[in-house]
Amino acid sequence: MGLMKPPDPTEPFTTATWLESGKTFDELRRKDFQRVFHSVWILRNAIDADTRIKAALALHPASAIASHFSAGRLHDFPLPEHCFEHVMVFAHEDRRYRPEIKSHVATRRRPTVKIRGVVTSDLVSTFVDLAGYLGLVDLVCIGDWMVRHRPITPEQLVQACLSSEEHHAGAAAYAAGFVRAGVDSPMESRLRMLIVLGGLPEPDVNHIVRNLDGSWRRRYGLWYPEAQLVVEYDGRQHAEDTAQWETDLDRREEFDDEGIRVLVVTASGIFRQPRRTLERVRRQLVLRGFGSVPPISDAWEQYFAA
Numbered sequence: 564m565g566l567m568k569p570p571d572p573t574e575p576f577t578t579a580t581w582l583e584s585g586k587t588f589d590e591l592r593r594k595d596f597q598r599v600f601h602s603v604w605i606l607r608n609a610i611d612a613d614t615r616i617k618a619a620l621a622l623h624p625a626s627a628i629a630s631h632f633s634a635g636r637l638h639d640f641p642l643p644e645h646c647f648e649h650v651m652v653f654a655h656e657d658r659r660y661r662p663e664i665k666s667h668v669a670t671r672r673r674p675t676v677k678i679r680g681v682v683t684s685d686l687v688s689t690f691v692d693l694a695g696y697l698g699l700v701d702l703v704c705i706g707d708w709m710v711r712h713r714p715i716t717p718e719q720l721v722q723a724c725l726s727s728e729e730h731h732a733g734a735a736a737y738a739a740g741f742v743r744a745g746v747d748s749p750m751e752s753r754l755r756m757l758i759v760l761g762g763l764p765e766p767d768v769n770h771i772v773r774n775l776d777g778s779w780r781r782r783y784g785l786w787y788p789e790a791q792l793v794v795e796y797d798g799r800q801h802a803e804d805t806a807q808w809e810t811d812l813d814r815r816e817e818f819d820d821e822g823i824r825v826l827v828v829t830a831s832g833i834f835r836q837p838r839r840t841l842e843r844v845r846r847q848l849v850l851r852g853f854g855s856v857p858p859i860s861d862a863w864e865q866y867f868a869a
Contacts, residue, residue: 578591
């Protein structure tokens with residue numbers, strides 16, 4: 564039997580396929596290769612953002628797919644940091660064990676797509692799978708991102724989750740119920756969820772103000788029309804950009820002229836002082852005549868650090 568064709572060194576390959584092609588281990592070590600996982604290698608100058616995902620799949624049979632966090636990265640989801648690669652197989656004997664890899668055995672096939680040459684679970688299946696690992700707020704951030712950047716609506720996402728037979732479909736459907744269209748960023752999603760989980764009225768999302776001729780004038784990320792109140796997330800980078808800062812000052816002067824109050828919240832107001840943020844929002848709603856404003860609920864404490 565002849566030797567196998569040498570593996571493409573610009574894609575992850577196993578030590579076994581290298582040796583089966585007639586190469587030697589010493590030759591592998593002498594060349595400009597990087598070990599990705601135990602027994603998986605690639606040329607150093609070919610490493611990219613997808614290398615670890617491809618390397619994990621290289622250890623498994625061809626039927627394996629990227630899943631969970633690995634699939635989420637392929638879909639470009641706004642994910643929290645995670646140190647493992649996730650692979651889904653469809654038989655227990657197809658699992659491969661490495662400290663950095665989690666192999667999941669699925670009882671049924673699921674829809675897949677190919678992204679940058681990698682077969683992965685599709686958009687909704689990935690969202691449902693992540694519901695087993697992520698909390699409510701992180702899932703809503705992903706859902707908000709999905710409906711802004713992919714061809715799916717909040718209603719379609721809810722229905723798809725309800726129709727799923729996967730284990731975490733219930734948690735995914737619950738999170739999908741909080742997803743809104745037009746959200747500008749994951750931090751805006753977090754701010755809205757803090758308000759909602761704090762028991763305060765939910766603001767309108769992505770309210771567009773237009774000029775008399777119908778042209779776009781400005782956008783309110785989170786808006787209470789009854790109180791003429793804008794709640795705005797302001798990332799730290801804006802303060803470091805002089806031109807943006809001056810533009811914001813001019814814009815807020817316009818708000819003052821029109822009787823609109825802008826309540827600015829920074830990252831600290833979400834991660835370090837969430838209760839103070841809720842108190843600020845509630846106070847403005849009361850002062851500006853929103854109507855009956857409920858007291859702050861403690862439910863937010865389960866999802867945000869106090």
